[in-house]
Amino acid sequence: MWSWVLHRITGVAIFFFLLVHILDTALVRVSPEAYNQVIGTYKTPIMGLGEIALVAAIGLHALNGLRIILIDFWKLGPKLQRVMFWVAIALWIVLLAGFLPRQLTNVWFEFQGMGSV
């Protein structure tokens, strides 16, 4: 049941981010200055942490989504659904372990940069 709840919550969160992300990217058609200004806010430390949440949400939704597909179409899917949930969680942790150092480095750089301005 929790995988179902998480799938819905992460789905809604990603949907609303997608709406905003299409609009902010559309600014490249308005003016480079407007785009650079808005995308600049994506680089602040707080948004940097937000991007970690975004990647975490997308990762969970994607991995659990693949699990759902396997449950629906694979002969052994329904039998292995519980195991596959934990496999998805394990892969999710690996994904975040790969992304966190890269992103936290950025957050740290931006944090210091803001301090010197």
Added chain:
Amino acid sequence: MTTIEAPRSPVVPVKRRRTNWEKWGWLYQRVSGVLLVVLIFGHLFTNLFLGQGVRAIDFAFVAGKWANPFWIVWDLLLLWLALIHGSNGMRTLINDYTRRRLRIVLLVLLAVVTVGLLLIGTLVLTTFDPCLDKTVASQIPQCKA
């Protein structure tokens, strides 16, 4: 006066079955889902992981990517598949949690937002002009008009 059919009269054929849209919506979530795993992780990898990650993103970065039609096609697929996948999911939630008038209002709103953003996104991706930025333009011969 109502006429009663004679016993054992042949079965009246049922009207032709209508398209099962719910089934196609269900299937779409799964097919687009698999494609989106590839498209979105490719997107995240190039934009948030490679090089400087998110710090490298600005107008010039976008211009650099979209100089290659490969990424325009990639982003077009991303736009259409992801937004319709998201809207189809939201449709399920609206159907699950709302009733009557509110449900209709939200479904219409969802449809309007989805179509609007698909059009805006497609327009942006197909009419992008790198020459808008002076620094970028100075590096592209075609920008000299």
